[in-house]
Amino acid sequence: MTDTPTPRRFTGRHMTGVLVAFFAVVIAVNVTMARFAMSTFGGKVVENSYVASQNYNRWLERADAQARLGWDTGVTLDAGRHVLLTIRKEGRSLEGVRASATVNHPVGRTTPVALDFEPAAGGVLRSVEPLAVGRWRLDLIVRHGADEARYREDLQ
Numbered sequence: 001m002t003d004t005p006t007p008r009r010f011t012g013r014h015m016t017g018v019l020v021a022f023f024a025v026v027i028a029v030n031v032t033m034a035r036f037a038m039s040t041f042g043g044k045v046v047e048n049s050y051v052a053s054q055n056y057n058r059w060l061e062r063a064d065a066q067a068r069l070g071w072d073t074g075v076t077l078d079a080g081r082h083v084l085l086t087i088r089k090e091g092r093s094l095e096g097v098r099a100s101a102t103v104n105h106p107v108g109r110t111t112p113v114a115l116d117f118e119p120a121a122g123g124v125l126r127s128v129e130p131l132a133v134g135r136w137r138l139d140l141i142v143r144h145g146a147d148e149a150r151y152r153e154d155l156q
Helices: 012-040 049-054 056-069
Strands: 071-077 083-089 098-104 113-119 125-127 136-144 147-155
Touching: 049 056, 056 147, 071 136, 071 147, 083 098, 083 113, 083 136
Parallel strands: none
Antiparallel strands: 071 083, 083 125, 098 113, 098 136, 113 125, 136 147
């Protein structure tokens, strides 16, 4: 005589367990993702979107004027985490460049910090203070005579 297993019936309790498990997973994932989203991004890109829209055409004109300057920028970090800035025009270092910058955390976790630059060897400008370890957004203003250009770089 062979014992054949009798199939188990799928009851309402089984269906209730499946539904509860499914929705528990969905809710847990949603709560986790919402928590990550709220803790990493403040949600504010500009203070006032209407005012920003009024300046949009001026920003486009400034970007066109900056592109006509023909400057090539290089922003790197040295071993001591000092910001190194190289400005070139037609492959040669641009002499007499002045630069100022602010650095802050990309999502606003820290207050902006001003960076001062000093000339270094080879036509490079080097920040006086080193950057702390982490991810930073560098807002850079470069001036040469009456010309001005603004750049934004992400550094790590």
